[in-house]
Amino acid sequence: MNLMAHATHTGDAPGGGGRVAEALPPDHTQAILEVTKEVGAVLKGSGCPFALVGSVAAYAYGIPVRLQHDADFALRAEDSETVVQLLRDRGIRIVDPPEDWLVKARSGGEQIDLIFSLAGRPVTRELLDRAWTLPVDSVHLPVIDPTDLMTCRLAALSEHHCDYGALLPVARGLRERVDWDRVREETRDHPMAVAFLYLLGLLGVLPQTEPTREEADRRD
Numbered sequence: 726m727n728l729m730a731h732a733t734h735t736g737d738a739p740g741g742g743g744r745v746a747e748a749l750p751p752d753h754t755q756a757i758l759e760v761t762k763e764v765g766a767v768l769k770g771s772g773c774p775f776a777l778v779g780s781v782a783a784y785a786y787g788i789p790v791r792l793q794h795d796a797d798f799a800l801r802a803e804d805s806e807t808v809v810q811l812l813r814d815r816g817i818r819i820v821d822p823p824e825d826w827l828v829k830a831r832s833g834g835e836q837i838d839l840i841f842s843l844a845g846r847p848v849t850r851e852l853l854d855r856a857w858t859l860p861v862d863s864v865h866l867p868v869i870d871p872t873d874l875m876t877c878r879l880a881a882l883s884e885h886h887c888d889y890g891a892l893l894p895v896a897r898g899l900r901e902r903v904d905w906d907r908v909r910e911e912t913r914d915h916p917m918a919v920a921f922l923y924l925l926g927l928l929g930v931l932p933q934t935e936p937t938r939e940e941a942d943r944r945d
Contacts, residue, residue: 753835757781757792758862760835764796765866767811773804776856776869778840778877785859785868788898790891795836799848799869802841809839843873844880871902876911879918887917889924896921897930905931 761781768775776782779797783790800808805828809819812830817837820829826842841848856867869877878892896903905922912918926933 753794754784754792755862756833756835757796758784760832760837761796761861761866762864763815763832764798764812764817764830764837765861765864767815767817768798768800768808769866771804771808771811773800773808774850774853774867775800775804775808776853776867777861778843778869778874779838781861782868782874783895783898785861785866786871786874786899786902788895790894795838797838797840799840799843799853801848801850801853805839805841812837843877846877846880871899872904872907875899875903876908879908879912879921880915882915882917882921884917889921892921893928893930896925900930 758781761777765777776799777785777797778799779795780790780792781796784792809828809830813819817830817832820831822829826840828839830837830839843852852869852873853867855870855873857870858865859868861868875896878895909922912922922931925931
């Protein structure tokens with residue numbers, strides 16, 4: 726997800742004459758929080774394990790991010806049919822995406838993503854059991870564990886999507902709550918993640934570490 730305030734999206738031009746770029750409103754934060762609470766209530770009532778992920782999870786941990794695009798929920802694939810039917814019963818519109826690792830929905834003009842795979846890894850009961858329960862705009866919801874949040878965000882980086890600027894405040898804000906050794910271990914095969922962790926050392930966010938012999942051999 727791109728959290729930059731000046732991101733744009735495309736929409737149909739008036740009169741049907743093609744596509745135009747429109748700037749997003751400066752802040753969707755409260756609208757997204759309302760949708761988060763609405764969907765969170767449905768998920769809590771379902772009995773299916775889930776956790777907030779993405780930018781709303783960072784917000785729940787007190788990171789000063791603007792919520793611009795959607796509310797993201799992680800849940801197991803086997804629970805998706807139950808959750809989708811409950812959301813439909815609530816009047817929330819389900820959108821069938823081309824991807825097979827999430828379901829998209831919309832409520833009050835805001836987008837909801839129900840995600841079954843994070844950075845290519847299936848959402849498991851173990852991951853959801855590690856979630857922290859935190860207040861999200863006065864409603865308590867499970868939020869993905871800080872270490873899992875950083876691991877997933879870093880593992881998702883690629884040559885085509887590598888926004889360190891959005892990740893820096895998250896890393897700074899979560900610094901003391903993250904098991905950085907586990908993050909390093911689980912992202913060691915992701916060059917963009919390795920580079921970001923090295924950058925955190927240069928910036929003094931984390932202690933600088935020497936590369937392991939295995940990492941040095943891979944670089945050679």
